[in-house]
Amino acid sequence: MPNRPYRIALNGYGRIGRCVLRAFYERNAAFDFEIVALNDLADMASLEYLTRFDSTHGRFPGEVKVEGDCLHINSHCVKVLRHSTPEAVGWRDLGVDLVLECSGAYNTRSEAQRFIDAGAPRVLLSQPMSGAADVDATVVMGINHERLSGAERLVSNASCTTNCGVPLLKLLNDAIGLDYVSITTIHSAMNDQPVIDAYHHDDLRRTRSAFQSVIPVSTGLAKGIERLLPELSGRIQAKAVRVPTVNVSCLDITLQMSRDTDAQTINRILREAAQSGPLEGLLAYTELPHASCDFNHDPHSAIVDGSLTRASGPRLVNLLAWFDNEWGFANRMLDVADHFLRVAHRA
Ligand SMILES: NC(=O)c1ccc[n+]([C@@H]2O[C@H](COP(=O)([O-])OP(=O)(O)OC[C@H]3O[C@@H](n4cnc5c(N)ncnc54)[C@H](OP(=O)(O)O)[C@@H]3O)[C@@H](O)[C@H]2O)c1
Known part of the structure; x- marks a missing residue:
């Protein structure tokens, strides 16, 4: 090396x-x-x-x-x-x-x-x-990493769900405006759940067999997003379910927009952001008929599935974005580490 x-x-x-x-x-x-x-x-x-x-x-x-x-x-x-x-x-x-x-x-x-x-x-x-x-800072690569001064000692890389959701919400809030946001995380099983029922966690539902049920679990996603996008404070709700798969998750996001729009416009904004600009390489866009396992080992923070974007009337929009909760997040740990060290040694 x-x-x-x-x-x-x-x-x-x-x-x-x-x-x-x-x-x-x-x-x-x-x-x-x-x-x-x-x-x-x-x-x-x-x-x-x-x-x-x-x-x-x-x-x-x-x-x-x-x-x-x-x-x-x-x-x-x-x-x-x-x-x-x-x-x-x-x-x-x-x-x-x-x-x-x-x-x-x-x-x-x-x-x-x-x-x-x-x-x-x-x-x-x-x-x-x-x-x-x-x-000292919570960082989502592509959103606020440039605010690191290098003087920080303790930095959080946020969560895999925050890394997926924040870029999409920021893009759409900046381009159109968001009044309210409601998110359901559909997440693969993790090592904080048992394979069969066991005393394993203080969140009671996480004592249940990971591979027998769809399991609602507690989530700090709304709070995590508000930390990165304070302009949306008090207007976001989130819940999460764990599903019996080993990796790859998605966010199902419902948005009440501030202005009239349609599914084509939403998809264009997200597709263009994936193609060039600060989110290139972090955000991807697809309209192919995927299932979650297609994104195993995918390094992006979010992959928007444009084939599933829906508008119910002019201001109610629903989106789905995939992410490899392990691999995408691990790649962001490396990206943020690299950036953090460079600014720290310049400071
Ligand atoms: N998995 C994901 O998709 C994902 C995505 C984003 C963020 N995260 C976050 O990343 C963290 C780790 O998650 P994970 O899924 O990698 O969990 P994991 O598979 O359970 O790995 C944690 C590892 O740390 C070890 N460990 C526990 N206490 C330790 C200590 N005091 N010192 C050194 N090692 C210790 C554990 O050993 P034992 O097994 O012996 O306890 C285990 O090998 C969690 O905070 C999680 O929320 C996870």
Whole structure:
């Protein structure tokens, strides 16, 4: 691997952590950093095995082997640590510029601050935090990443659903105006649900078998969108259901528009934004008769399915946008990390 100026570590090597590492190697040339370490609780044999073989994304497209405390990826050593607290990891000794927190175990400011107090210079979290003040910035790539000054210490990459919804809502609010927004997230199962009924979560419905039901779950999506688009505050509602698929999700979005419009106009605005401008590469547009599995391993934050855009009268619009909740989001973690490090070292 050519010499790269910045060093990154992953904390938590589950679905998102592994997708981040893999997307890094699949997009190898694109970044100014290398991944030098990962910290998870799992044993080395399992870490190696689940890096090599992934039921959702297929075999790792490169060489993976263990030597001592290194997980060698294409002969590059990623040092493996197995500590349950940030205090136990020597972030300073690792010389890392940024920790990508992908365990989901640290969701308040005081929890995330533990990484900084333990010597990590900066943290990018793979989840939205409970309150806006829990981080220095919440970023959706293509929407507000340019507002990062580089002085931030704790940054959130928002959620996969926020990364999907915010670009679409911003485009349509800017072009036409939105009075009210109602969203249903239709989301694949996740590791916070059991395979069969079990005591697994304090959201009671998440104790139910992930693969036997469509399961309504709590969601902070409306709050998350308001954080990014405060101009829509108080006018958004969201709910979420988990469905028995392993990956790829969609947002079903209903919009009350401020001005008269039609489905063709809505589709044109979204299609053109996908073709050029700041959302190119982040937003995609299709009118083909897709099913969700067609978007497995798709790196976009949102893929608008224009064949499903509906207008009921001049101001009530319904849209559907797909996203690979694992792969799209993991790619955004890498994009935001790269941008954050560049501005931090310019600051
Ligand atoms: N999956 C998605 O589609 C998705 C999309 C966007 C954002 N996110 C967010 O990303 C976070 C992780 O989600 P995930 O789906 O990747 O979960 P996951 O598959 O359960 O992975 C989390 C990993 O972190 C490990 N871990 C737990 N506590 C740890 C600690 N204190 N230090 C180091 N490692 C620790 C877990 O080990 P154990 O299994 O032994 O506990 C597990 O290997 C969550 O906040 C989630 O909301 C997920």
